[in-house]
Amino acid sequence: MxxxxxxxxxxxxxxxxxxxxxxxxxxxxxxxxxxxxxxxxxxxxxxxxxxxxxxxxxxxxxxxxxxxxxxxxxxxxxxxxxxxxxxxxxxxxxxxxxxxxxxxxxxxxxxxxxxxxxxxxxxxxxxxxxxxxxxxxxxxxxxxxxxxxxxxxxxxxxxxxxxxxxxxxxxxxxxxxxxxxxxxxxxxxxxxxxxxxxxxxxxxxxxxxxxxxxxxxxxxxxxxxxxxxxxxxxxxxxxxxxxxNRANEIMRVFTALTTIFMPLTFITGIYGMNFDYIPGLHLRGGSYILLFIMLFLGFGMFYIFRKKDWL
Missing domain, CATH: 3.30.460.20 (CorA soluble domain-like)
Structure with a gap:
């Protein structure tokens, strides 16, 4: 005090x-x-x-x-x-x-x-x-x-x-x-x-x-x-x-990735079927051509998505 x-x-x-x-x-x-x-x-x-x-x-x-x-x-x-x-x-x-x-x-x-x-x-x-x-x-x-x-x-x-x-x-x-x-x-x-x-x-x-x-x-x-x-x-x-917004961004990325892999899955699905005669199946270097096509499709779709600002 x-x-x-x-x-x-x-x-x-x-x-x-x-x-x-x-x-x-x-x-x-x-x-x-x-x-x-x-x-x-x-x-x-x-x-x-x-x-x-x-x-x-x-x-x-x-x-x-x-x-x-x-x-x-x-x-x-x-x-x-x-x-x-x-x-x-x-x-x-x-x-x-x-x-x-x-x-x-x-x-x-x-x-x-x-x-x-x-x-x-x-x-x-x-x-x-x-x-x-x-x-x-x-x-x-x-x-x-x-x-x-x-x-x-x-x-x-x-x-x-x-x-x-x-x-x-x-x-x-x-x-x-x-x-x-x-x-x-x-x-x-x-x-x-x-x-x-x-x-x-x-x-x-x-x-x-x-x-x-x-x-x-x-x-x-x-x-x-x-x-x-x-x-x-x-x-x-x-x-x-x-x-x-963050969840929407994540879902947009996942949706874009899923869309990119859809045609690739389609191609592998066709060539994975058990038919004896499939066009290009016995073609020399056919697997490399198919891989090139798949890479082209993948990168092409990625480029389109980026250009449209979807990714």
Whole structure:
């Protein structure tokens, strides 16, 4: 657990947790904690039991905002994409009048990226801290969206060039991840809408207007992932179409080869009959002439098929 006094973006480390109980003359306290620290934080800041229980729960938490006496409890999801799977990491936030507590189970990149933003913007209020944090989280969805789009384009190119059975597994896996993510984006969008529209005493009225910009971005993200869902459906159709075309190509080759060998089989069938008198049967060099005719027919038909682009 790290306790910092933040004033105009400048951080001062605090050692005693009880110091954070008293509102500072300037600035606010930022407490960066993990779930194990809640046992200490809950009695000190009178954190609501249900909010603490949600933080400790092993089940995946939906984005939400709860208004408790003296503080708000906000859950938003940070996103990460490693080209194979989408990961969502819950970011639990307790917002008070002179403090903000962030509780996580894993490392959140947005918290590390937030420090230079706070310094540049000279942040002195916890609600502005919340605004910049939510803004970074939402912006990261755009970055992940760009990587997913690039992955879809790469997968589409691979399917059109070299269709493999493994492509279907990738399509199904990525599509299920996108569908799962769409379910999360809805509640998260509602949380940002609440921060934008609802009368919240711990958030400055002027600052709420800035949340409208984040809400617009959240709407764009939801629409973008809706498009990705449609693209994955098109990608699956392209995979099936590519397999069908490949099967047709194989059948066309087999059909052409069968057609080429049909007259050759016809000739060998005639001269394989058990008649005493067959024209050219006793002709000197007749077998060579027959082989030449068969080769001529075979290569001639092959040439005709190639010229007509049947092979």
């Amino acid at each position: 790290k306790i910092r006094l933040v004033n105009q973006g400048i951080f001062t480390t605090i050692d005693d947790i009880n110091t954070a109980l008293i509102p500072p003359t300037e600035g606010f306290y930022w407490i960066d904690a993990d779930v194990d620290d809640l046992a200490v934080l809950q009695p000190v800041f009178a954190l609501h039991d249900l909010a603490v229980e949600d933080c400790l729960s092993e089940e995946e938490q939906r984005p939400k905002i709860e208004i408790h006496e003296g503080h708000y409890f906000i859950v938003i999801n940070s996103i990460r994409f490693d080209d194979e799977e989408i990961f969502l990491r819950a970011l639990n936030i307790f917002l008070g009048r002179h403090y903000i507590i962030t509780v996580t189970k894993q490392k959140i990149n947005e918290l590390r990226s937030l420090k230079p933003v706070l310094w540049e913007e000279e942040v002195t209020r916890p609600d502005r801290f919340l605004y910049h944090l939510v803004d970074l989280v939402v912006d990261n969805y755009f970055l992940v969206g760009d990587r997913i789009e690039a992955r879809i384009e790469s997968l589409e190119e691979d399917i059109l060039m070299h269709t493999k059975k493994s492509h279907l597994t990738e399509i199904i896996g990525l599509r299920s991840e996108i569908l799962w993510l769409r379910k999360v984006l809805g509640p998260q969008k509602d949380v940002i809408f609440t921060l934008n529209k609802k009368d919240l005493k711990l958030i400055d009225d002027q600052l709420q207007k800035y949340f409208s910009d984040i809400y617009e971005n959240a709407v764009k993200i939801a629409e973008t992932f809706e498009t990705y869902r449609d693209l994955m459906g098109n990608l699956r159709e392209a995979y099936q179409s590519s397999l069908a």
